Amino acid sequence: MNPSINQALRLITLWIAWLLAMLFHVDLGLMPLFHGQSPEIHSHVQEGALPLLFGAMLGYFLLPLIAMVLIAYAATTVGPATRWRSWRRIHFWFSVVYSVTNVPHLIADILVPDARLDQIVLMVALTVFGLLINVEAWRWWRQTP
Numbered sequence: 001m002n003p004s005i006n007q008a009l010r011l012i013t014l015w016i017a018w019l020l021a022m023l024f025h026v027d028l029g030l031m032p033l034f035h036g037q038s039p040e041i042h043s044h045v046q047e048g049a050l051p052l053l054f055g056a057m058l059g060y061f062l063l064p065l066i067a068m069v070l071i072a073y074a075a076t077t078v079g080p081a082t083r084w085r086s087w088r089r090i091h092f093w094f095s096v097v098y099s100v101t102n103v104p105h106l107i108a109d110i111l112v113p114d115a116r117l118d119q120i121v122l123m124v125a126l127t128v129f130g131l132l133i134n135v136e137a138w139r140w141w142r143q144t145p
Helices: 007-035 047-076 081-111 117-142
Strands: none
Touching (some): 007 117, 047 081, 081 117
């Protein structure tokens, strides 16, 4: 690895891009509301399970934010970088989980009968950002302290 490359900065930048794309995905999904149309997709989730679903989505959005803060602390800590080695490993596997969750969502968006191109483009972007996060997270984990 080239020690002059700042993987932590790349990771934070990629996570920010990923989060913005995720927010745009949600925002564009709701845009029909502003034009008198329904954005409703037939759901199989029972109404009583919605608080659990909303909590899961909150966690899905918050975990990357927490990851970015931990990346920043790991990259700017004083002392031996080996203290953060386990976090680098955890972060890599965490990023893989997020990439794995993006792929089925992309496939589902493509297969929806009334699929919207903007949603598919954003899911492709999310998937690409996720894969780039995986690559940089791997490099950051394997980087010698």
